Amino acid sequence: MAPTLSSLPITIARITIALTSPLAAAQMDIEDRLGAFFGVPEQPLRRVALCWQESTQAPVPLGELIYDPGSIWTMYRGGGRYYAALHYPAEDGSSQTQGVLCANPSWDELNLTEHRHGQRWQSLLALGAGELILRTTILFTEGLVLHASGLDDNGKGIVFIGHSGAGKSTQAELWCQEAGVTAMNDDRVAVRVERGSPRCYGTPWGGTAEIARNHAAPLAALIVLEQAAENSMELLAPAAAAPLILARAFLPYWDRDLMHLALTNLGEILSRVPVYRLRCRPERQVVDLVRSVL
Template identity: 40%
Template sequence: MVINKKGRLYNIAGMKIKICSSEFAMFRNLDLFVCEDHSEIMLEMVVKANSKISEPVGFLLINKDVKWVAISEGIYSHSLYFCDEETKTILCRADVNYEWGLAEITYLKNCPQAEGMVAGFLLEIIFRNRIIFNQGVVIHASAVSYKGLGIIFTAPTQTGKSTQAKLWAKHLGAQVLNDDRPVLRLENRRTRVYGTPWSGEKRLFLNKAVELNAIILLEQAKENRLKGLTLSTSCAQILPRCFLPYYDLEIMDKCLKTLGEMLLGVPVYLLECKPDREAVDLVFRAILNRQKYL
């Protein structure tokens, strides 16, 4: 891959990313994460426009909104592309190597829809997979930071993750790190939670990280109750909330080992709750009580 375009550096979840492109307007959502440190770049991408994008040749792994093809020749191992629903024209395509550290994205010239997919869709997929090789995982959750404490709320969609995060912000003045897709990363055998620029429709995120002190699984209920979960129950409940590499057993094993080590050091609770202050206080007291004995 020949890099002959202007480069810009970003630091997302402690991972340095270099993007080479002649056009950076499409990456405005990454502005909070711009950095100047050129050391230890973990993901390098070339982004270019073209008047026509060819269909990759290989084994079709996924045939949904995004097509995912395994490639057997050349420096790339995977190709992902997105087509216009009506014309079937390929709007954008990403080719990546096995460890997701090298990528080339091509998008359709003079097509705003394609430009929007580059940073808001393809780059996120590449990031999710690359972070696995750096002891990280993206999880579907709302993450908050309160006086150095990190808490994530996770559950199926429409259960109340964002509501609980808002309650912490309202009653305790907590900061929302990311309202939809934060990163958990293992660093020196401790887990940190990071904000990322991908946070759903509300675009609520910060470029900040704190140590993770609790994972809260949510269930709606008429009364507020909180209970600690065993490791086996925690794993069974949390895995469906993570963005996992089902396409490759070796990468999946790497991801599961990281998650397993995280869960050995971070308590997991089930919060059956109403959307009120009492639910906030239950979690807060549990975290404070645990901190006293650490």
Template identity: 25%
Template sequence: MFESRLMTAATTSFHLRIAGLTIGVWGHDETLKMQLDPAMRAFSVAAATPDIAIQASYRMLSENPADKPVFESGGLWRLSTRHGRPCFRFVSPYFGTIPYKEACFTADFSRGEVHLHKPYFSASQRLYPLEYPLDELLILYLLSQRRGVEVHACGIIDADGRGHVFMGHSGAGKTTLAKLWATHPDITILSDDRIILRHTSDGYCIYGTPWHGEAHFACTAEAPLASLVWIGHGSHHTLTPLAPVEAIGRLMSCSFPPFYNPEALAWMLEFSTGLVHAIPTYQLAFLPNRHVLTLLQSRLMAI
């Protein structure tokens, strides 16, 4: 908590913990003034041994380094390899063709460097060097090392401390459902857009993330997973059990697959298969009113 308050000012280092994974960042340039993005402050923790340690600094970047292309996102970022090591580069039309940032890592993804193209930034500017989407890409890469899966979902913790995940694509009703749950005094909302699923010694667990949706729900809490529900709008409220074979495809379609890593992709399928055979799965059709909460409580939270 103390470190979280410090993050509102310029700092020389910070640590983030998301879904039990820790990222440590140190300024490697005394002219670089770092600060956390507001959405990340709740996920700031005291100094701890990180899963990945990163040094951040200014540097003069080039437009065409001798990298081997791996994956093109179609947006701000692309993944390549440089001397066998993963490297993310970020290009925006606002700046030009030279990347405004690159992040390169060791082959095992335990250490890395983030470089910001110095001409694009003023000397007095305070920067969050892991600015989205890099922070999420780091967690996704760590998860791809057989650690878990991130999904498009609203996640909650019920009054008994059990987690429920309501998955769906854009427009399915994740934020709508989160707002409805927010009217319930005994429910903790982990996120209205991104949830992380992991398998621990205690079974499958869900974790809140800082990458919220329109309603800005983001919570650091975690809970054992009790149910997995695919949601969509309907003409009335219905909750239908799903067979594992159908649930696997839906889970994969709502996840963030590492298309650039065939081995990690195969492990994600294995993880998803195990999860849907261990956890009750459902299809929910609902109207945007509080009556759906009564249905969900009677069917999911009375188990």
């Protein structure tokens, strides 16, 4: 007898991932990370079907290796589909493939095959697989996921961009103490231009401060962070901002067509959103400086 499939929509940045699985959310252990994102908004911009399947052994990606970023996943392509092999260190210290995410070229028909093992197993949908789905499907909605922290300052969305250690989490924590500020995320923020209006969205994947709220705001500015001895803030020309943002965006380097989409989206965002460089110390005065400029 076929197992009963449960259906669960998960919506991040107006992209609805329609999950079907023989396991309930609790069995997949995805509620802590994704629970705030369960449901469907009135008007999602894109719907992707995700079918979760269990494998009795470590799943194997098909096709040929096309990209290995030296990270938790490697990308393969074969038969007109993409296969991302996800490998996290196991409890015994070994690192074998624990899941394979298969996607069609438009990334709206997805399969995630996982090997359940160990007492504390958690579906990779709550981790790298979900994050890879978001960062890729968002390209089809004129958006990008940035390595950034994002907050809503009394209706103004501010996104701080920087590599690890540049102060993204510090900014989120500093601003949290201000009236009318909602921190959205301190590591991964989704941005896009919607009918001419830029917006930013929190995602489920937070950084060192573990901030990950389902919250959106009109995007007022992108701010590239640099640690410095003195505080200063300057507006960057779009041409100067482009390489800086590009280096801090999660891009589909494994595919030329997807890259073209991503770069087009970036161009559109840069034409609508001012980008500043903020050199600063980790202190409260930075809040006043940023507010005086925006």
